[in-house]
Amino acid sequence: MGASESKLAFKEDIFRLSGDPDIPADSSWWSRFYQLPESAEDVFALWPPNDLRHLTNNTDASPVSTGNAPPGPKKNAETLIYIAIARLEALQTRHAHSDPHTPITGEVLNCVRILTRLLPYIYEADHLAAWEAKFFWEPRKGTWVWDKKHNRRGPLFDGLNPRKKLAEGSENEEIDRPLGERLIDLLISYLFFPGFALPKKLDENNLPDLHVSYSIWQSGIGCKQSQGMTKENERNAMEVLRLLLTLSSRMMYLPPNVVAQVDIKALTYITTQCSRQAVLSLICSLLNTVLKYNPASWRVPLDLTAVTKDPKQLLVTYSLQFLLVLIIYPVPNDQTNAFRKSLSRLHRVEDFQFIQQGITLVLTQPVSGVASYVPTVSKALPWAPEMLVLFWELLQCNKRFRSFIIDTDRAHDFIVLVLYYAMEAKDDPARQGIVRMCVFILQTLSVEPTFGRRLNKPFIGQDSLPSVVRIPNFHGSYADYLITSIHTILTTTKGRLESIYPALLAIINNIAPYVQELQRATCTKLVDLYISFSSPAFLLANESNHNLLSSLLEAMCAIIDHQYDTNRRFVEIIVRSHKRFEALRDFTVDGALSELDRINQERKDRNNNVSGITSPSRGASIDSLRSPASSRSPPLGNVPEHGAFAIGDDDDEEDLETPISGPQSRSQSNASASMEDAVPVQSRSMSEKARGKQPVGHGSFSRSASRHGSTTSLSSLSTQTQHPLTTSTQFNPTADWLESWLPHLPLHTILQVIEDSKTSGTPHPRRQPAAAASSTADDAAATPRADQPPPPPIRLQTFTWSSLALGWYVSMLWGFIFAQDAQNNRGSNGLWAGTSIKLFNIANRYENISLRSPKGAVDAVGDSLARRISSLGFGAGAGATQGAAREGA
Template identity: 65%
Template sequence: MGASESKLAFKEDIFRLSGTPDIPPNDPWWSRFYTLPESDSDVFALWSPTDLRALTAFDAHCSPDTPAPQKNAEILIYAVVRRLRKVVERGKAEGDEEGRELLNCVRVLTRLLPYLLEVEGLRAWEDAFFWQQRKGTWVWDTKYNHRGPLFDGLNPGKKVPEGSGEGSLGRPLGEELLDLLINALFLPGLTLPSRGDGNEKADNAITYSIWQSGIGCKQSVGMSKENERNAMEVLRLLLVVCSRAMYIMPNVAAQADVKALTYITTKSSRQVVLSLLCSLLNTVLKYNPASWRVPLDLSAITKDPKQLLVTYSLQLLTVLIIYPVPGDEPNAFRKALGRLHRVEDFQFIQQGLTVVLSQPISGVASYVPTASKAVPWAPEMLVLSWELLQCNKRFRSFIIDTDRAHDFFVLVLYYAMDAKDDPARQGIVRMAILILQTLTVESTFGIRLNKSFIGQESLPAVLRISNFHGSYADYLITSVHSLMTTTKGRLETVYPALLAIISNIAPYVRDLQRATSSKLLDLFISLASPTFLLSGGDNHTMLSSLLESLNAILEHQYESNRRFVEIIARSHKRFEALRNFTVNGALAEVDRMAQERKDRNSGIMSPVRRVSTDRPSVDGARSPNGNSRQTSLGNVPEHSAFAIGNDDDEDDDDMTRPTAPQSHVRGSRASSVDDAVPVQSRSMSEKARGKLPVGQGSFSRETSRNTSTTSLASMPPATPTTAIGSGMPSTFTPTPEWLETWLPHLPLHTILTVIAAEHDRDPALRRRLFSSTTSIPTPPAVSLSSPLTDSPSPPKVQHFHWSPLALGWYLSMLWGFIYAADGLNNPGSNGLWAGTHVKLFLVERRADGGVSLRRPKGAVDAVGGEIARRVAGLGFGGGGSTSSSPVVGSVREA
């Protein structure tokens, strides 16, 4: 039969399958589904979503209380699994014809299962059919119009006596299918080279040989391109079987029992776990995308079998190791990954990760236009890197105890800086930030950051800082400042993680440069501004976290950070203003700035407040293009525009929205030290503050909206404290009672003690206030002793703590990567999940033919808020992302 005739016959069989109900299970016609197709494209192109949905519609002969798909769907699944079992249990695929039949069985299941998983009403049927003990099944007898006799689906000739239908005929079908697929990954003649000896016993035929040399194996099995292509198709079906999470809302995804993943990660034998883990890991880490065998345009690779094998290997590996097994049972794959300990294995892992992640950086100096493009599976490789750092302490020590930590943290930072301005890639930015926080919990990492950072000119433009000089600590703090000040609130939910990074390294940093110290003070000014503190009941926790970081520098590294101490001493009015903070005074300050904004918008400005507007913006401190707009690091202004909040917030009055020139006016006004001190510290004494009536000066949500763009920090209001999952913000009203719950507990004592001591040592510091043009003298040759008499407090380590909602965000991001990659590798209707109604994220069609992946409505704020609460223990209830914010990115379909 020719190829065209085969396709026509297969299409006719598809029509019969969905149009003729209850075809007898012992009819030889069923074999046509694994004998006719010539390739995977036949199955995917000829089997349309309409045909599949007709097959998965509820069977009219089933009880409405227990809906099930058409009986033809069940019989087809039994037929292809039966054929799979016959070949795999023999332990060898004999000839090309049998191998093609086995692959066609895989393709049929790959095409059908996503359409079964998407139907909400089939949850109970799916659980009974795949994951409970196998029972007798039946088809409708159309001749006599009643239910036919019971039979064994995997052996249609075996009749089941009436009354024993509730009995067990064997293991659950889903478990048998998973075992068959895993064995098929190690099947000679299909995914491994054929063996010459045909006299091997079936029991011993399957040998779990690791595919590639590397971890656990010193010699590759020698897979051919055909073997790699076949293994890729089996891996693809395993991903589909495990993709139940795609059809679950992210708020409950972490608690969901995905039975396929639970079985693989808890019931697989130790030999299977180690062989599959090492095969997948070695395949991923040994592949060099920059080799001469790969086309230069990485985005154009869609049918290279080696690249597809690497992609699906990495995706299945990450899905297996991050799966949270319900209950207390450990994940065997994650446990095995955490037990790796050989130095040569760690070297192999580190080299493989670096080759992929450094692709955009290593190609900077290349003359090849496409050499600097990121590898398509780089996001999944970041996930693997993070998992290795979290679950294997030995690997984390291996990275951190050497200079490899410097290169690795720069690589991770590249992905954060490169994606920070792209709303569709915010998930990558958040993940990179949390990876950095994971690194900084180790004290050795903080100590090693004091090494001088040389050669940043060779880095991509997004990583370069004009006229930079300093250590890796200076570079990291500057980068954190840039992420917080140039993203317009898109990363608000992970601001606590960024502050935790500073907090974790603060006790160990030495010789901070003047520009870095200025940026730390700039963050303090922004977080201590009245607009920010009054816009959310928990916002002060971020200020407290930063103050603790400043204290840690002073307590642990006072003598070695003279520039930082000088800047703190010259900025004494800032800290004194915070000590004298009052609700009434802050409200007066907010009103004053609101009036000034209205005056500016109407073209009226008080002569007292009119200042030059030629001060450079903070956004120029790190220009993506490295152009002349970049501000010299030595001249970065102390007080910069700083946006905390949601850039999508809208003001009630259009006149309150500042334009670009107004932003410069606002920023330049902040350079005046007198202006920067809040009104309440200039107009109210301590005595007057104590006489404030209780509840005076209420501050409503509407007040917050009307003044959201006027503070020194240029901060839109942070979302008030929100109940997890509710999506409804509560109204916050600051009162003197609320103020007393946190203001007296701010850790200001250490800073004020240092300021007083420095002023006693050099009274001129009180008069010479710090500004962007202040000349800071070279630290004295003889170190001055610390005025702090108490012993330094132990360094406070802020770990990242997982919660169910944070894990739901993580799972949605990973499956979003997988969905996006599948859309690129299998464009149009050939995608594994294309056209199905996934729930873990929303798939929105764009006018240009592509799709955008977004989180479902109501899921983002809940997940983001929980991450903000748990990431650093600060209790910050921000809502920096809207309900339509992207989860991973965009896919362009053919």
């Protein structure tokens, strides 16, 4: 039969499948589904969504035929699933052909493709949820088809063996374990089956070996010798991984606010019930395949999309995605995720080196600038975002890997790489999820004291970086570079990323006690942020904006308390800016409102054509957020309000950059809640001296929690729908509101330094020089003088995962997966093309997008994710129990 005749015959079979109800399960006609198709395109292109939905929508079922069972698809759909799984089992457990040497690959792949095509349409049908749970995940029972000749229910039989009849009345008797478990075991076995995903082997009788060999595919972790997979083996393994990924994609048809709470039976079984041998072989095979792939071999083609059909690259893509789905999955009922646990137990240095080199190889592709004559070589690889997810997961669940990255100074390289992806995506509203993830990666690193200490290493060679992360005329350490980059994100995103402002400030907070010899430009930028956060327009725009000011002041105080004598430039700039800090001490609501009116009137008088800014109650101008206005009202007349606020000599001092456009919306109160978790109320209401008497461990990083290490919790991810520069009309500042936070700002240390400088003429040391400090001191602080109180304990701002935070995380990962699949499988060949996905609303919009590159696909997904996630309210600390349940370290 020719190719065209085969396609025509398969198309006719699809018509019959949808139009002829209750076809007998023991008919030889069913074999045509795993014999006729010659490629995956045949199955996907010839089986359109309308026919699939007609098959899953059983409107013709009679009450007699359904009984008390939940509504299911047409019986033909059930029979087809049984036939495909039975054939997969037969081909693996016995020689199913008259000639044992007949290749089985074609029939195995067709069974896999049939299930891959059908499952998403079962998942999208809400009315099939109960049937799907019973059919796949309850112990298997007998089935039947309608007897059209006698118009009655036919005899009971075993669905996987239609010729095996069952006794009447035994429809409720269990005959085997759940069908879904049996399917998953078969698929994982096929990933290690000789002659399919592994090279062919013969047994002692010179027949094809049917024994599953749990051999790791590639050399690397757990294996020193590759299995020698051919391109055909790689293509076969890729298609099985696609089906496993499709089985797991039940998450895509759930709302993001519940996705982390629902038991996804397929993932629960894989992560908790698979044998230890299967788990170790699978995780090592997937990891080694991903980490050993060298994208440099594809530098010749001018377009990465030209090689997306390469089986090796597709295998790497699906291996990475399926691995991440398994690792991230939050197993219900506090069960242990075997894959996450295995990842957390890696401990050999050579394994960490292998992982670090593989991740770096992918992430440095657009940063290295190796081949400037080939334009697309400088582009990020399509799976770079997923590789960032893998890196973050390793940091969170494996404390030994985290220590390896930090202690060996490889963290310096990752700082640059992570900042590159954050900077490259920060101006694109469609990819804000990537920016958030990059910030949380840096936050995870920043909770380690060693990370903060090693940031004092001079940053040499910054001029060779891409322009997006290059800082002109930069001189300083990695601490200077990190703080300056954070300042850039805060001041250039115009409030689009206000949800991660607390996380950005927490990074500065966590490293502040360890940074030394900050450059004058860096110190100026910190004061620049202070000016923005303390301006009347910013503080009065929202009832919780003062939390950001408090967080920044804590970081500034930490520098003074723990590294006073090694940061004399910073102290000098603080002293020269004394009017700004004294103005905040004298801040009043009425004075601030008057100040805003004055600034607004001055701008009108200058005919700047700038829309008026007022306070929430007076209609002042919100543009004052971007002016260097201080927060004090009456004394502000002595402080220049316009132009740059220069500190130091003109020849070595940068002007203060444009202050940040601050967050304004009511949703910022969620950030407030997260900040309250990071900074306990008791501490916030204490003086600096009293706070220093708290136990050292208060608020410290918890290594036992699997996902601690990011600050403030993802509660801050509830971005507002209104423009971030619009003033909230729901908030009216009052004197009581001001009194609730102004006296408790951590301003005492700074004011004391200013007062000391006025008394003595110059700032005098509050601590002994750092060189005199004990080299074994845990906090790297200098030994206090006898007449000075000891510095307060270092408090780290940590993060606890909640179910809604995991909803954001899962949404982002599946967005990457969907985008990659749409890029690799155009049109109707996509795994989930045309289905009604609930995790992110992109199905209809996606059809009108020209996907010229993987980046375009990710952008399309990211845009919808940003809109979808903006409606979520992430409660701070709400998921502490769930985070502990996912412990892997």
